[in-house]
Amino acid sequence: MTTSPSGRTLDQARWETGLLLRNGEQLLLTIAIPLGILLVLGVTDVLPVDSGGATGSDRIASALGVVMAVTVISSGFTSLAIATAFERRSGALRFLGTTPLTRGELLGGKLLATLSVTAISVVITTVTALLLGWRPTAGAGWSIVALALGVAAWVPWGLALGGSLRAEAVLAIANGVFLVILMFGGVVIPASSLPGPLDILVAYLPSGALVDGLSSALLLGQPDGVAMVILLAWTTAGTLVATRVFRWS
């Protein structure tokens, strides 16, 4: 039993994390697909990778950046939007609105659960990258900052989508956006391989900025200040949109 706001937020986070980890489709999105992309990008050359044309370790580092970005977008946006939409449809969110859990605590729980699932996925892919021969540079830890900012940038948009449309529409749009972003958002296909002016534009998307921030950390061992500012701007805009459009039922 819990009586404090922080305790309820943690309880809700634990509950939401459990739901995510028991849901096969969500696991596919947040763990299996990123892992598959790492294997494809890291050990084959079917897709071009921005590795600076250097060693195998750099190639895997570059692939790891892409995969971490995919993880953030799939768990922070696609999974979150779909889960939220179906919880609205089932009335589960309305019911929670009648318990001592406040809206802030519910959203906090969802954010923490998303961070937990992202962390689990990142650990799995990082260990896999190490097994594939990746050797982290000093300063690779900046990737954690980029990851946190990436989650913060995508979660409000996931909540805005999942909290505003019918569940079926959310399912279609969230998956559609995920695929388009993966292909043309500077994620799987590097921005430099996209036709102009798309190559410049994607750096300003939350996907492109996230990949830039992660690549800078993993390949150069330093933060990308511009990318971080862009992610913060998307966080602010997303929060403003989400607070206006989010509905509980």
Add this chain to the structure above:
Amino acid sequence: MDGLSFEAPEGAVTALIGPNGAGKTSTVEACVGLRRPTSGTIEVLGTKVPGPDRAMSQLHAHVGVMLQDGGLYATARPLAMLTHVARLYPAPRDPAELLMAMGIDPDTRTPLRRMSGGEQRRVAAAAALVGRPRLVFLDEPTTGLDAVARRTFHDLIRRYVDEGLSVVLTTHLMDDVERLADTVVVVAAGRAIRVGTVADLTGDEDSVRFTAPMHLDTSDLTAALPPGSTVEEAPPGRYRVTGNLDPLALSTVTAWCGQHGVATKDIHLGKASLEDVVVDLVGDM
């Protein structure tokens, strides 16, 4: 809602009844903060509703709610969901015991989405009660429950009420009202049109009631009945004979119907049932 006003006494069951669209669910939703009234005031356990998040959270720690539809996590198992909900309250009931009392196996591995409608309603009722509320709102709690499950539910609610629980209940089943309600509020078009106990509403007076074509001229029926009897038609097509009813009143009515070629059904003599009273008040529910 328009001018709906009622008080639900502590440690008692208050039933809101009335036709579909009368405003019962809106009332419940407004009382628990899910819907914002455009005007008027609501006070629940001394707290003004709606209020700031923190105040609502403190109020919700003492209030349970069973929504009319859904409210459950489709992919979760009943005990897992109830255990999570229980953790949000300061002094919850034991989730497994509560599920058993509701006739749900706490060890079931079936997710809620694969359970029958009646089973889901029982889990939703358990979720409303698991926080050990002082006041619980039950919005059509017995819809979809079989007769045995309904009786079990009535007994459980009665037991909690005897221990001090206050209940606001909406229902279309007069069985729920007759077995549970201490006070009945009849709601129509967003207004409380009658408030009282079941006995207040049904009264002691005998009457003859029958259904027949609308707008019959009943003046010669009144003349054939003992002096002081009256014949009323309300709502159209439902007739009620009251007053000085002697043992021949029923045969007088049937004879009159026969003489006038009036096809009637549902004719009966005796005290009005609660359903009769409600239908008289608001038309067919």
